[in-house]
Amino acid sequence: SQQGEEDPQALSIQEGENATMNCSYKTSINNLQWYRQNSGRGLVHLILIRSNEREKHSGRLRVTLDTSKKSSSLLITASRAADTASYFCATGEGGSEKLVFGKGTKLTVNP
């Protein structure tokens, strides 16, 4: 079953613009992680935010978490063509050790 659901499903922007992707989930979580996947390749871990954190930064990435709304957002600033990929949120459900992934947002950054 899908826990995290990303929105939008697809996003196309120009280089230099910011990209925002949202993720909603259903149950209580220990943490929420964002991953990037280039076409047909492995998943690259971007950032982990714990349930007691509200915001986290890593380079051009900014992640927010609102546990009251069961939602998270990933902001990529000053996007580059190399950011073109699918982005997934994954939640570690309370008491569970597995990650439950959403279906992803396919980001295209046009040069």
Next chain:
Amino acid sequence: DSGVTQTPKHLITATGQRVTLRCSPRSGDLSVYWYQQSLDQGLQFLIQYYNGEERAKGNILERFSAQQFPDLHSELNLSSLELGDSALYFCASSVRRGEDTQYFGPGTRLTVL
């Protein structure tokens, strides 16, 4: 490079056959997770091992089995293969279990003809 290795990268086989996918976790990681990624189902958790013992099971078919060996590498065995088993199979590892970042390998692309 995540430090997680998977072999083979590609596998093409016929229906009814049996295959074994291999995963070596990052040095020091005790937990290994297996995921299946298909176009219709997305990324699905299959099974987790921690230090040689099964810890959690997800949507893993009875035709599939896995194990983790004393050197912590893991194998996923898929038998009586069907066309619908064609997918990318990922292995991930983490230091402990639960609340740690999972690092993914490059995956094995399985094609069942």
